Amino acid sequence: MALTPHDLVVEAKAQIKEVTPAEAQAMLGKRVIIDVREYDEYAAGHLPGAINIPRGILEFKIGMVPECANKDGAFLLYCRTSGRAALSAVQLAKIGYTNVVSLAGGYEAWSNENRPIEKPEPINFE
DSSP states (O other), X not given: OOOOHHHHHHHHHTTSEEEOHHHHHHHBTTBEEEEOXXXXXXXXXXXXXXXXXXXXXXXHHGGGSGGGOOXXXXXXXXXXXXXXXXXXXXXXXXXXXXXXXXXXXXXXXXXXXXXXXXXXXXXXXX
């Protein structure tokens, strides 16, 4: 029987550590924060200091980001509701990242608790 996307997320969450929004907020400035959502989602609002590396290119691009060069560094991943982040955390472990946590409930849980968010500055072409 084939697995569903939901099955894959449940399987991934069993293999990773998730943290609450309150725990994640305490980690700001202490971990590299990676937003694995698509750029339009990131641009609409993201956790303070987050770096945007979309899930679809994460494994290919993470090594090109200086803040992510140390595979033993501390990382916090998140997406909209936590599925993509869980899948991403499993993949990062497979390529040697040793200290990755995922935000339980994702950006939705974070913003529903009125935690701080940032938006990129609009580009001024004048």
